[in-house]
Amino acid sequence: MEKIASFQIDHLTLEPGVYVSRVDSWQGVDVTTFDLRLTAPNREPPMDTAAAHAVEHLAATFLRNDPEWSDRVVYFGPMGCRTGFYLLLFGLLESKDVIGLVTRLFEFIEGFEGEVPGARPEECGNWHDSDLAQARWWARRYLEGTLRGIDEAHMSYPTGV
Secondary structure (H helix, E strand, O other), rough: OOOHHHOOOOOOOOEEEEEEEEEEOOOOOEEEEEEEOOOOOOOOOOOOHHHHHHHHHHHHHHHOOOOHHHHHHHEEEEEEOOOOEEEEEEEOOOHHHHHHHHHHHHHHHHOOOOOOOOOOOOOOOOOOOHHHHHHHHHHHHHHHHHOOOHHHHOOOOOOOO
């Protein structure tokens, strides 16, 4: 079988950023998949599942309620390696198009207080595996270390990979 594109990115040099992972088109509809990379793969620890789970619930809630982007949201979810998240949006988009949205999203998570949406047994299949404090820590780290002041190098996958 052919190796998929995301496995061809050199994860030994990849840094945190906001990258276009792929664009899929079908019957005239484009969907852009963004790689929201929060950690340097294989060089920094990944998020634990409770933090990733809380980020997922908060992000899905925020994105599906955003007045500008909610109709374009296809999916938000964690990468299996726990080094980031995938954000799928309708449209042919570039990283620079979503930096404002992604920044607002992680500001929302960083400042969130209260019960994580959808974190009750009747709403989630693993409701107890959620850590808001860690989700807020990861959001702050991503905001301060990557999103605020992001440059082109952290919006385009490394070349030569």
